[in-house]
Structure formats: C-alpha cells, structure tokens
Amino acid sequence: MKITRYKDSQGAIFYAADGYRIEGDIFGQYTITCDQADVKKLLAPIVPTSILCIGLNYRQHADETGATVGEYPVLFTKGFNTVQNPGDAIEIPTHLPSHEVDYECELAVIIGKPCKNASRENALDFVLGYACADDVSARDWQLKRGGGQWCRGKTFDTFSPLGPCLVTTDEIPNPNALRLRTILNGEVRQDSNTNDMIFDVPALIQFLSASNTLLPGTVILTGTPQGVGMASKPPRWLQEGDSVSIEIEKIGTLTNPVIKEA
Numbered sequence: 619m620k621i622t623r624y625k626d627s628q629g630a631i632f633y634a635a636d637g638y639r640i641e642g643d644i645f646g647q648y649t650i651t652c653d654q655a656d657v658k659k660l661l662a663p664i665v666p667t668s669i670l671c672i673g674l675n676y677r678q679h680a681d682e683t684g685a686t687v688g689e690y691p692v693l694f695t696k697g698f699n700t701v702q703n704p705g706d707a708i709e710i711p712t713h714l715p716s717h718e719v720d721y722e723c724e725l726a727v728i729i730g731k732p733c734k735n736a737s738r739e740n741a742l743d744f745v746l747g748y749a750c751a752d753d754v755s756a757r758d759w760q761l762k763r764g765g766g767q768w769c770r771g772k773t774f775d776t777f778s779p780l781g782p783c784l785v786t787t788d789e790i791p792n793p794n795a796l797r798l799r800t801i802l803n804g805e806v807r808q809d810s811n812t813n814d815m816i817f818d819v820p821a822l823i824q825f826l827s828a829s830n831t832l833l834p835g836t837v838i839l840t841g842t843p844q845g846v847g848m849a850s851k852p853p854r855w856l857q858e859g860d861s862v863s864i865e866i867e868k869i870g871t872l873t874n875p876v877i878k879e880a
Contacts, residue, residue: 620870621747621784623663626656645730645746645834661703663749663784664728667835669696670826671753673768675841676814682849691817691825696753696839697773704781704872708754709879710856711774716756719856719876722842723800723808723864725793726751727819728784729836733827741823744832747784748793750864750872752800753839754778754856757848779864779874780837790868793819800845801863807854810843 621644622634633640633648634655642648644664673692674685702708710719730746753772760771790796794815800808812818817825822838847854856862860876 619786619789621663621786622655622657622782623661624655624657625659625661627658631661659703660705660782662701662780663782664780664835664837666698666701666837667833669698669700669778669837669839671696671772671839672817672822672841675816676810676843677816678810678814678844679842679846680816682844682846687816691822693826694768694772696769696778699775700773700778702776702779702874704779705874706779707776707875707877708752708779708856708862709774709776709877710858711756712879714759714774716758716771716774717855718757718848718853720755720757720847721800721802721807721856721862722753722755722846723798723866724751724753724839724842725796725798725812725819725866726780727793727823727838727840729823729832729834729838731834733823733832733836734830736823736827738820738824741820741827742787742793744823744827745787745819746834747786748790748866748869749780749784750782750866750869751837751839752779752862752864752872752874753842775879778839779872781872782870785869796869797867798843799865801865802854803861807847807850808843808845810845812840814843815841
C-alpha cells in the first residue's frame with residue numbers, strides 16, 4: 619500500500635492510501651474511506667518525531683571517499699526544519715553561505731510503533747514503511763567548518779526532502795534488495811542497490827533501538843551509495859536551476875528543484 623500525505627483544496631491535511639482518503643492515525647487505528655483524495659499539494663509522507671541518519675554505510679561509497687569503516691554504524695541527526703515536500707525547492711544557504719551543497723539518495727525507514735532493544739530477527743516488525751530521501755549536505759560546513767561535527771552541514775532548511783509516498787512493508791518484504799538512483803538534470807549520478815549496505819536495515823534498527831526507544835514516526839536515513847558530487851572529478855555541487863530526482867525501486871521518484879535561499 620502507498621500512503622501519501624497531502625493538502626486538499628480547502629487547505630486541510632489528510633493521509634490517503636492508494637488514492638483514497640484515510641480517517642484516523644496511520645500509526646494506530648485508521649480506516650480507508652471510499653472518498654477519492656482531493657490532492658491540491660503533495661506533502662512529505664509524515665511529520666517525523668526524530669530523524670536518525672547513518673553515514674558511510676555503502677561499501678563503494680566508503681571506497682570512493684577513502685573512509686575507514688568502523689565496528690558500529692556512524693550516527694548523526696537532522697532537525698525537523700530540514701524536511702522538504704516533494705516538488706518543493708532545496709535551498710542553497712546564502713546567509714550562512716555554502717558553495718559545496720551535495721545530493722545523497724537514501725532509503726528512508728519509517729518506524730511504526732515504539733521500538734526498544736529490537737533483535738535482528740524482529741527488527742522489521744517495527745517498520746511501518748519506506749520512502750525516498752535526499753540527505754542534502756553542505757560539505758564545506760560538514761567537513762571543514764563544523765569543528766569535526768556533521769550537524770551544521772546537514773541541518774540547513776530544506777536539506778531532507780522526503781517522499782513521494784510511504785510504501786508499507788507488505789510491498790517491500792526485503793528492504794535490502796532495492797535499486798536506487800540519483801538523476802541530476804536528466805543525468806544518472808548515483809546508481810546502486812541497497813544490498814551494498816555495510817549495515818543492513820535490521821542491523822541498523824537493532825543498533826539504534828539498543829537501550830533507546832524509537833518512537834512511531836522516527837525516520838532512519840540509511841546512508842548513500844557511491845556517486846556523490848563530492849567524489850566526482852571535478853566535484854559536482856548543486857547549483858541554482860538544477861533538478862534532483864531520487865528514484866527507489868518499488869517506491870517511486872522524489873523530485874526537487876534547487877534555488878538559492880532568498
């Protein structure tokens with residue numbers, strides 16, 4: 619089932635399942651009505667309760683950046699301000715300027731019920747579904763000006779496009795067998811498969827929930843494959859006027875234009 623979140627012609631916000639309006643809580647009890655969704659504007663599929671992100675989680679991406687893979691996943695967080703809707707713009711920061719803004723296609727995992735100390739065997743039982751995400755990154759602030767911390771370069775407004783829908787787990791029984799791509803202005807820049815993850819989705823949920831409760835609505839960004847702009851020769855940074863599309867098999871395409879912050 620594909621769940622979307624949208625604003626209707628009256629400005630009200632609803633969820634829909636395969637085009638039909640939902641009544642209730644998608645993280646609890648809900649009913650799929652017989653009413654066609656009156657979609658005026660498509661929104662990010664959920665409002666996250668937290669955004670947990672994994673760095674250096676694809677073997678070939680680690681190779682292209684020369685990074686050393688550790689024993690445990692690399693964790694950082696992003697603010698709620700970073701979430702952007704499908705079709706809305708990624709903004710290149712100008713007030714705190716960045717000249718090295720990069721794209722990163724990622725599989726987003728959405729937790730559907732409270733999850734603490736999950737095992738590898740039951741980890742996927744806590745997942746509501748999956749979405750496309752773009753972990754947009756200001757590399758100059760991430761790597762040169764951030765004092766060794768990644769958050770400044772990762773948490774500018776609009777830096778987490780999410781969508782175009784949430785696909786439930788019945789349609790994706792194995793999240794580590796999905797092709798994913800970034801297409802920049804019609805050119806394929808990243809083209810890989812989630813089977814290249816160093817720590818697969820069950821391992822990530824087991825790690826992130828250890829001695830820690832993942833609330834419903836937690837979004838896990840699972841890392842990006844090779845082909846990022848930073849690793850291109852010369853580097854290919856996002857520019858005003860670009861269009862970035864994230865495609866993931868069985869989910870769909872998330873497209874965002876790029877502008878400069880006003």
